[in-house]
Structures are given as C-alpha cells and as structure tokens.
Amino acid sequence: MKSQITCWFLCFVLCFAGLLIVGCQASPPVLPTRAETAVSSIPGSDPSQASAPATPVTATATSEPPAGPPNIVLIVIDSLRADHVSAYGYGRATTTNLDTLIAADGMRFEHAISSASWTCPANAAIMSGIIPSRLESSWATVGDALPRRIDTLAEYLQDGGYYTAGFITNTCISRNHGFAQGFDVYNQDFLRREDVDAYNQVDAAEINALVLSWLTDEWQGTRKANKPLFLFVYYMDPHVVYAPPAPYDTLYDPTYDGPFTSEGFDVGQDVVAGLVSPSERDIEHIQALYDGEITYWDSQFAWFITGLENLGLRHNTLFIVTADHGELFGEHNKWVHGTALYEELIRVPLLMWYPGVIPSGTSETPVQTFDLMPTILDLADLPSPQDVDAVSLSPLFRGETLPARTIYSEVDAAPSTDHWSAWIAPDTDLRSVEREGWKLIYHVGSPAEDELYQLETTSLYERDNQIQAEAARAEQLRQEGMVWFARE
Numbered sequence: 001m002k003s004q005i006t007c008w009f010l011c012f013v014l015c016f017a018g019l020l021i022v023g024c025q026a027s028p029p030v031l032p033t034r035a036e037t038a039v040s041s042i043p044g045s046d047p048s049q050a051s052a053p054a055t056p057v058t059a060t061a062t063s064e065p066p067a068g069p070p071n072i073v074l075i076v077i078d079s080l081r082a083d084h085v086s087a088y089g090y091g092r093a094t095t096t097n098l099d100t101l102i103a104a105d106g107m108r109f110e111h112a113i114s115s116a117s118w119t120c121p122a123n124a125a126i127m128s129g130i131i132p133s134r135l136e137s138s139w140a141t142v143g144d145a146l147p148r149r150i151d152t153l154a155e156y157l158q159d160g161g162y163y164t165a166g167f168i169t170n171t172c173i174s175r176n177h178g179f180a181q182g183f184d185v186y187n188q189d190f191l192r193r194e195d196v197d198a199y200n201q202v203d204a205a206e207i208n209a210l211v212l213s214w215l216t217d218e219w220q221g222t223r224k225a226n227k228p229l230f231l232f233v234y235y236m237d238p239h240v241v242y243a244p245p246a247p248y249d250t251l252y253d254p255t256y257d258g259p260f261t262s263e264g265f266d267v268g269q270d271v272v273a274g275l276v277s278p279s280e281r282d283i284e285h286i287q288a289l290y291d292g293e294i295t296y297w298d299s300q301f302a303w304f305i306t307g308l309e310n311l312g313l314r315h316n317t318l319f320i321v322t323a324d325h326g327e328l329f330g331e332h333n334k335w336v337h338g339t340a341l342y343e344e345l346i347r348v349p350l351l352m353w354y355p356g357v358i359p360s361g362t363s364e365t366p367v368q369t370f371d372l373m374p375t376i377l378d379l380a381d382l383p384s385p386q387d388v389d390a391v392s393l394s395p396l397f398r399g400e401t402l403p404a405r406t407i408y409s410e411v412d413a414a415p416s417t418d419h420w421s422a423w424i425a426p427d428t429d430l431r432s433v434e435r436e437g438w439k440l441i442y443h444v445g446s447p448a449e450d451e452l453y454q455l456e457t458t459s460l461y462e463r464d465n466q467i468q469a470e471a472a473r474a475e476q477l478r479q480e481g482m483v484w485f486a487r488e
C-alpha cells in the first residue's frame, strides 16, 4: 500500500485533472489497497492468484491464415522501458507471461522509439500517427493533448466497421483531453474514484476485472452486431510511485533496509530537483520495486489473456503490447520521465502478435510507436490516412524492408517557471534526431548544450558525447530535425 505519497505528486495529479489546486496539505490521502477487486466471476480469472506469480499458460499461436478483419487488442503500459522487459534480454524474469504468450510467437521490435518522453504527447502520437509538435501537444496543452480536429486511429476503425472500446487509468488520456474520439465505449471510471491517486493506484487486477466484466456482460451476448472489436487497455503499474503488492515488493531485493521502500520515500520532486540523492544501493532497490511492478502486471496479464481466450478473443485477434515511454533511475542525473530524451526514456517495448499474418521473430528495423496507427489500419484492411507522419510496418510482416528513415522524439520545456510542470520539464525544448546509429539531442535555443552520441549495438545508451569531434554530422542532423519538427 502506498501510504506515503508526497505532496508534489498529488498536485501533479490534480493539475492534470484540470483542477485548480493552489496548495497541498501535508497529510497524505487515504489510498486503496491492491488487488481488492472481486474477480471470481470473471472468466479466466482467479483471485487466489492476484498476489502470487502466475503460471504461464500455453500460447495458442497457429499459422492458419485468419478469416475476416481481426479483433484488435492494444495494450499500453505506462512508463515501461524496454530493457526491463525479459523478452528484451533483461536479467530478471520480469515478464515471463508476456514473453510466452506474445513475444514467443509474435514480432518483437528491438528498436522501437516513442515520439515523446511523457504521457500526453506520446499517447497522442500513437493514436494519431502525427508527431506531438504538429499536434501542438505539450505541457501547456494537456487539455487538448489529442486535438479534436485530428482524425484518430479509433475514428478510422469505427468508420471502418469496428466496435471500439477503451479502458483507461491515466487522466492524461481522458475524455476531456480528446482521447475518447472514435470510441463507442470509453471507460474512465477509475479517474473518478475519490480516494485514488490516478497516477498509480489502479492496479492491473482492477482494470482487468473491469474489462473482462464489460466483455462478459455488455459485449459477449451481442458481439455488438458482429462487428470486430478494437479494445484499448491502459495500465499504470510501473508508473511512479513504485509500490508493488506483496510478494512483488520484496521479490527482487528482500534485504534492503534503507529509506526508499515502497512505503517510505517516494521518488519525487526532491529527487528530480537533486535535493535528495539516492545512493547506488538505494537505486538498486528503487529498480527492484519498479521491476516488481512489472512482474505484478505480468502475473495479471496471464489471467487477462486467459479471460480473453475464454471469450473467444484469442482467435483472429491482433495483440499489441507497448509503452508510452520509459523511465530514468538517475542515469544522466535524471529521474522519472518527461525530463529528457535519452534512450532509457524513449526506447520502449513493442510486440505484435497475429499468427498467420505477422511472423514470429525480431525486427531490428528502427520504428516508432506512432507507426502503430497506419500499421493497425493496414492489418484491418482499412485505408491509411495520407497526412500522417508515421509509416505502416506492414512491409516488414511480408519480409520486405522499410525505406531508411530518421527517428525523432521530443519533449518541451515548461511554458513558464511557475507552471505546474516546471519541476519536471527540461529547461529548454529538446528534440532528438537519430539516423544510422547516430543520435543528436539538441536544445532549442541553447545549442551549447547539444549532445551527439553513437548508439552502439551492444549498448542502448548514450555514453560518450561526441558533439565537438563530429560537429558536421551534428549539424546535418540538426538541420534535418529543424525541418521535421517545423512540419505543418
């Protein structure tokens, strides 16, 4: 239970919710316990497993060609960085069920980059196929993060004959922020729970129970006029605060006795500001808690998939699992997310499972998460919109290659020093431009701070700033980025 949420965090949440909160009180809110939702009536669910690692169920992939348009299940996990997923080679077995049920028979994109390093613009890009700059989606515009003028993935699917249902747990992607466009059902009931910290207190067990109940009670009987289903489910477990339920809270680091426990000091504003500096040992533990959150989510994922299978939603269904962005644990002296554009923050898992259409294996091709928009439309045999920045990944499924491309990401500075986002946003607008293994991070209006890295195949990370030695290369990438981010 997360009993020690800090003041900043509540402010952050409430500001996102559009509430005008001027000051926070010192006393923490009362927070719910984990996994209390009754799930015994849910197909495939087993409440006795809600707090214990689940046994992976058997994958059901076949190579039979599917018939008719697929059902589509899009799962986005907030703050999940790629290199903490065991399917991506992580040393801890954090996601054994995801690895078995999706990755083993699906396509794993080794080099998937988010268009932004925090929730609102990253998700807006996924849903639109358009870069945040063109959407004007930034810290200053969370209320219109996915502008109504934009034709979204859900709208295209709905127009193409799909029944569209979204279940979300983050205020950032709420109806008020434009994300319900195109959804027949957009359930954001958890955001109204008075005692909930909307940022992290909705657990996978709870959202799964809600989704499976809806599928059973509202969807199963009619199949909504036999339309194919687009199901969007959004999880918050790895997002700060890192406080997995037992036994996941001690799964990876049972002997720690420092202050950064799941019921102790949160990784919050003081850490971001450098006022509190976790030791190496503290950071180990913080990551162990984060990994516990991931493993907790994964345990619930097994039961979720079983529930879908029992409802007939495993057959002829396209499954996609990705994240909006990653997370930093003090690398580059940065924390959490929205603070920078380093690989830890923008390289995310991207797994696609659709036997008979998507071959199993690993793709090394650099892709972006917003490519999902035209890719999903392709797989649904619907026309792709022309005016998007993303490209369809479908050629990769046919063994073809994509044209060489540059990979971009962005995060803005806070609009003013007294804006609610000022504690976390970078000092200047940041843009990243990556091509052929070279990555420029440029600081808009502050070129002296620009960074250039050669991303090594053996390391995901930026280690050696070569901006001086490779000035011409950096300038070339900068010019490319300035053109791209000025697109209208």
Ligand SMILES: [Zn+2]
Residues within 6 Å of the ligand: 078, 079, 118, 119, 120, 324, 325
């Ligand atoms: Zn996020």
